Amino acid sequence: MSVKRYKKSCAIWCNDCDAVFDILQVAEEHAEQTGHTIKVIEFVIERG
Numbered sequence: 001m002s003v004k005r006y007k008k009s010c011a012i013w014c015n016d017c018d019a020v021f022d023i024l025q026v027a028e029e030h031a032e033q034t035g036h037t038i039k040v041i042e043f044v045i046e047r048g
Helices: 024-034
Strands: 006-014 038-046
Touching (some): 006 024, 024 038
């Protein structure tokens, strides 16, 4: 029997210009400077 390992990751997506950020602080600064809105996307990836 094999055991698969998964890792939870997230990215921050800008709703207005489709930019993707790894760091929430950078995304928040972008949103503040441009007036755009952001959302956090969580996803699960398989570890190799």
